[in-house]
Amino acid sequence: MSTRTAYRTCPLCEATCGLELTIDDDRITRVRGDAEHVFSKGFLCPKGAAYGKLLDDPDRLRRPLVRDGETWREVSWPEAFAAVDAGLRGVVERHGTNAVAAYAGNPNVHTLAGGLYLTPLLRALRTTNLYSASTVDQMPKHVSCGLLYGDAYAIPVPDLDRTDLLVMLGANPLESNGSLCTAPDFPGRLAAIQGRGGRVVVIDPRRTKTAEVADEHVPIRPGADAFLLFAIVHVLFEEGLVDLGSLAHDVSGVEQVRVLAGDFPPETVAERCAVPAERIRGLARELAAAPTAVVYGRIGTCTVSFGTLTNWLVDVVNTLTGNLDRPGGAMFPVPAHLRRREAAPGRGFDLGRWTSRVRQLPEVAGQLPVATLQDEIEAPGEGQVRALVTIAGNPVLSTPNSDRLDRVLDSLEFMVSVDTYLNETTRHADVILPPTDSARVGHYDFSFLALAVRNIAVYSPPSLPPDPGAMDECEILARLTLIAEGKGAEADPAAHDEALLSAALGKGGVDRAEISGDSPAERLLDAALRAGAYGLTLDELKAAPHGIDLGPLEPRIPGVLRTVSGKVELCPAPIVGDTERLRAALADPAPEFVLVGRRHLRSNNSWMHNVTVLVKGKARCTLQMHPDDAAKLALVDGSPARVTSSAGEVVAPVEITDSVLPGVVSLPHGWGHDRPGTRMAVAQEHAGVNSNVLTDELALDPLSGNAVLNAIPVTVEAAG
Numbered sequence: 001m002s003t004r005t006a007y008r009t010c011p012l013c014e015a016t017c018g019l020e021l022t023i024d025d026d027r028i029t030r031v032r033g034d035a036e037h038v039f040s041k042g043f044l045c046p047k048g049a050a051y052g053k054l055l056d057d058p059d060r061l062r063r064p065l066v067r068d069g070e071t072w073r074e075v076s077w078p079e080a081f082a083a084v085d086a087g088l089r090g091v092v093e094r095h096g097t098n099a100v101a102a103y104a105g106n107p108n109v110h111t112l113a114g115g116l117y118l119t120p121l122l123r124a125l126r127t128t129n130l131y132s133a134s135t136v137d138q139m140p141k142h143v144s145c146g147l148l149y150g151d152a153y154a155i156p157v158p159d160l161d162r163t164d165l166l167v168m169l170g171a172n173p174l175e176s177n178g179s180l181c182t183a184p185d186f187p188g189r190l191a192a193i194q195g196r197g198g199r200v201v202v203i204d205p206r207r208t209k210t211a212e213v214a215d216e217h218v219p220i221r222p223g224a225d226a227f228l229l230f231a232i233v234h235v236l237f238e239e240g241l242v243d244l245g246s247l248a249h250d251v252s253g254v255e256q257v258r259v260l261a262g263d264f265p266p267e268t269v270a271e272r273c274a275v276p277a278e279r280i281r282g283l284a285r286e287l288a289a290a291p292t293a294v295v296y297g298r299i300g301t302c303t304v305s306f307g308t309l310t311n312w313l314v315d316v317v318n319t320l321t322g323n324l325d326r327p328g329g330a331m332f333p334v335p336a337h338l339r340r341r342e343a344a345p346g347r348g349f350d351l352g353r354w355t356s357r358v359r360q361l362p363e364v365a366g367q368l369p370v371a372t373l374q375d376e377i378e379a380p381g382e383g384q385v386r387a388l389v390t391i392a393g394n395p396v397l398s399t400p401n402s403d404r405l406d407r408v409l410d411s412l413e414f415m416v417s418v419d420t421y422l423n424e425t426t427r428h429a430d431v432i433l434p435p436t437d438s439a440r441v442g443h444y445d446f447s448f449l450a451l452a453v454r455n456i457a458v459y460s461p462p463s464l465p466p467d468p469g470a471m472d473e474c475e476i477l478a479r480l481t482l483i484a485e486g487k488g489a490e491a492d493p494a495a496h497d498e499a500l501l502s503a504a505l506g507k508g509g510v511d512r513a514e515i516s517g518d519s520p521a522e523r524l525l526d527a528a529l530r531a532g533a534y535g536l537t538l539d540e541l542k543a544a545p546h547g548i549d550l551g552p553l554e555p556r557i558p559g560v561l562r563t564v565s566g567k568v569e570l571c572p573a574p575i576v577g578d579t580e581r582l583r584a585a586l587a588d589p590a591p592e593f594v595l596v597g598r599r600h601l602r603s604n605n606s607w608m609h610n611v612t613v614l615v616k617g618k619a620r621c622t623l624q625m626h627p628d629d630a631a632k633l634a635l636v637d638g639s640p641a642r643v644t645s646s647a648g649e650v651v652a653p654v655e656i657t658d659s660v661l662p663g664v665v666s667l668p669h670g671w672g673h674d675r676p677g678t679r680m681a682v683a684q685e686h687a688g689v690n691s692n693v694l695t696d697e698l699a700l701d702p703l704s705g706n707a708v709l710n711a712i713p714v715t716v717e718a719a720g
C-alpha cells in the first residue's frame with residue numbers, strides 16, 4: 001500500500017479551509033485541517049472531515065445516464081452528448097433559443113468549471129431564460145452594491161480580524177461557517193474580537209449558537225431588520241453621530257438618506273421589531289462610538305421581503321459611522337486573479353433591462369428570478385420554456401413553491417442535468433452528466449477569494465489521479481457550449497479552450513509563451529493570475545500548497561467604484577422608491593406565526609444528506625417552537641404539527657425550545673428526500689420535509705427578484 005499526504009482547499013462551503021488529506025492507494029482515508037495553511041491554520045468542521053466519505057458515496061454518479069422511460073441506462077460519454085445535442089437542437093428548431101432555460105446552482109461557485117466555463121455556456125445558449133440560486137440567496141446584496149458602488153460584485157466584507165464591534169444580522173456563522181465573508185475558523189475569529197476587548201452582537205429571531213457565544217443577543221421579529229437599521233440611521237442623524245471619516249468627499253446622497261430616515265424613529269419601529277427603542281438607540285451610539293465597528297448581514301437579511309433595502313441599510317450604517325473602506329470596518333478584498341482597479345468613470349448599475357414573459361419581472365444581473373421559472377415552463381405561448389439545463393442545482397428542493405416546480409418539470413420536452421446525484425431535480429432529466437470527483441481536478445476559489453477577510457491566494461492541483469471513465473466538469477461544460485453553438489456533440493473542446501485562453505490573454509496583456517499549466521483550466525488560471533493584482537503565477541501557487549498570504553485588506557475607494565458619479569451613491573432612486581413600501585408595511589398586522597429557516601453544521605443545503613456520518617443521530621428536520629406556543633397548541637416534543645402557508649402545507653415533528661421567539665417557528669431547508677425515483681439511499685432514510693413547499697413563489701423582494709424564504713406567515717396546528 002502506498003501512503004501519501006496531499007493538501008487541498010475544502011470545496012464544501014465558503015470558508016475555504018485547507019485540508020490535509022491522507023491518501024492510501026489513491027483513496028482519501030483521513031482528512032485533517034492543514035495546520036500550516038496561511039488562512040485556516042488547521043481549522044476543520046465535520047463536513048470537511050467527511051470529505052473522503054462524500055467522495056466514496058456509492059450512490060454518487062460517475063458515468064452518464066440516459067433515461068429510458070422510467071429507467072436509466074448508463075451510457076458512454078459520446079452517446080450522452082449525442083442525446084443532449086439531439087434534445088436541445090430539437091427544442092431550438094421547434095421553438096427558438098429562448099425556449100431553453102438554464103439554472104445554475106450553488107456548487108458552481110466552488111468549482112473551477114463554474115468559474116471558467118459556466119458563463120461561456122450560458123452565453124452560448126442565447127436565451128434570456130437564465131436562472132440561478134442567487135435569487136434564493138444573495139441577489140439583494142448584488143443589487144444594493146450595484147446601486148451604491150456601480151458594481152454588483154463589489155461587495156465589502158466585515159474586517160473581522162481588526163474590528164472592535166461586530167453587529168451581525170441574519171447570519172449564523174457557527175453553523176454556516178460564514179457567507180459573503182470568507183473567514184475560515186469564524187468561531188476563532190469571533191473569540192479573537194472578544195479577546196482584544198471588542199464586542200460581538202447578534203440580531204436574530206433565534207438564539208443561535210453564534211448568539212450564544214456573542215456578547216449580546218438581540219432577538220428580532222423576522223423580516224423587521226430594515227426597520228431596525230433605518231431607526232439606527234435615524235438616531236445617527238438625530239444625535240449628530242454621522243461621521244464619514246476619510247470618505248467625506250467620496251459619498252453623495254447623505255442628506256437624502258437623512259430625510260428618508262426621518263420616518264423611522266426607534267419609537268415608531270420598536271414594536272414591529274420587538275426590540276426596545278432604547279436598545280436601538282444604544283446600538284446606534286455604540287456603532288458610532290467604537291474605534292472601529294462593522295454591521296454584517298446575511299441570509300436572514302436577504303431572503304426577506306425588504307431584502308435589498310435591508311442590505312443597502314447595512315452599508316449605509318457602515319458608511320455613516322465612518323466604517324466603510326477602513327480597517328476594522330467593511331472592506332473590499334483584492335483577489336489574485338483580478339486587477340486592482342484605478343478610479344475611472346463607470347456606467348453604474350442597470351436593473352430590469354428585460355422582463356420575464358409571464359409575470360413581467362425585471363431582469364437582475366443578467367438573470368430572472370428563479371421563483372418564476374415554473375411560470376415560464378407552465379404558461380403556454382410564444383417563448384414558453386420547453387427545455388431546461390441544470391448545472392449543480394437542486395431547485396426542486398431549494399426554490400419557492402417547489403412542489404409546483406417538481407410537477408411542471410415533467411412537461412418539458414427535454415432536460416439535461418450536470419450533477420453528481422440522481423436526486424429530486426435530476427430525476428426529471430433525460431440525460432445526467434456527472435462530473436468527476438472534485439479531488440481529481442484543480443481547485444481555485446474565484447468567488448470566495450474575492451470575499452475573503454484577508455487577501456490570500458491558494459491553488460490546489462488534482463489530489464487523486466484521473467478516473468479514466470469519468471469527465472472533468474470543465475470538459476462537460478465546454479462540450480455543452482459547443483453543442484449550444486451548433487457545432488455538434490463531437491466537436492473538439494480544445495477549440496473552445498483555445499478561444500477562452502486567447503480572450504484571457506488579450507484582455508490581460510499576457511504573453512502566451514509564459515503560460516504554464518497541465519490542463520486548459522490551469523492555463524486559464526495562470527493567465528488570470530499573471531494579469532492580476534499581484535502578478536502571481538500558477539507555478540508560484542503550486543509551490544505554496546498552504547497558500548500565499550497577501551496581507552490584510554486595504555482601502556480601495558475610489559478605485560473600486562464604477563458609479564456614473566464616481567462616488568458612493570448613498571441614496572439611489574430605486575431604493576427611495578421602495579422605502580414607500582416599507583413605510584406602508586409598518587401598519588401590517590402581525591401574523592400569528594412566522595416561519596424562518598436555519599442551517600446545521602453537518603448539512604449543506606440539499607445535497608449532503610447521503611453521507612451517514614453527516615446525518616446520523618437525532619432527526620434534524622424538526623419544527624422548532626417556543627414552549628408557550630407549544631402549550632397553547634397542546635403540542636409536545638416530537639409530536640407532528642401541520643404547518644400551512646399560502647403555498648402549501650407540511651407535517652413535521654415539533655422540537656420545543658426557548659431559543660426561538662414566541663410566534664416564530666423554524667424549519668431547515670434542503671430536506672424532503674422521500675420522492676420516488678431518486679438514488680440516494682441514506683438521504684431517503686432521513687427524508688425530512690421540504691420547507692420550500694411552504695414558501696410562496698409570488699412573494700419576492702421587488703428590487704432584486706429574490707424569493708422570500710424567511711418570515712413566512714403560517715398557521716400551525718396539531719396533526720393527526
Ligand SMILES: Nc1nc2c(c(=O)[nH]1)N[C@H]1C(S)=C(S)[C@@H](COP(=O)(O)OP(=O)(O)OC[C@H]3O[C@@H](n4cnc5c(=O)[nH]c(N)nc54)[C@H](O)[C@@H]3O)O[C@H]1N2
Binds near residue numbers: 391397421691
Ligand atoms: N427555504 C429556504 N430555501 C433555500 C435557502 C434557505 O435558507 N431557505 N437557501 C438558499 C440558498 S442560500 C442556496 S445557495 C440555494 C441552493 O440551491 P441549489 O444550488 O439549487 O441547491 P443545492 O442543494 O446547493 O444543490 C446542489 C446540487 O449540485 C450537485 N453537486 C454537488 N457538487 C457538485 C459539483 O461539483 N458539480 C456539479 N455539477 N454538481 C454538484 C448536488 O448533487 C445538488 O444537486 O438554496 C436556497 N434555498
Ligand SMILES: Nc1nc2c(c(=O)[nH]1)N[C@H]1C(S)=C(S)[C@@H](COP(=O)(O)OP(=O)(O)OC[C@H]3O[C@@H](n4cnc5c(=O)[nH]c(N)nc54)[C@H](O)[C@@H]3O)O[C@H]1N2
Binds near residue numbers: 170203304710
Ligand atoms: N452547515 C452549513 N453551512 C452552510 C450551508 C448549509 O446549508 N449548511 N449553506 C451555505 C450557503 S449556500 C449559504 S448562503 C450560507 C448562509 O449563511 P448564513 O446566512 O450564516 O446562514 P444561516 O445559518 O441560515 O443563518 C441565517 C440566520 O438568519 C436568521 N433569520 C431568519 N430570518 C431572519 C430575519 O428576518 N432577521 C434576522 N435578523 N435574522 C433572521 C435565522 O434564524 C438564521 O439564524 O451558509 C453556507 N454554509
Ligand code: SF4
Binds near residue numbers: 010012013049
Ligand atoms: S468550514 Fe467549510 S470549508 Fe471549512 S472544513 Fe467545513 S465545510 Fe470545509
Ligand SMILES: [Mo]
Binds near residue numbers: 106137
Ligand atoms: Mo447560498
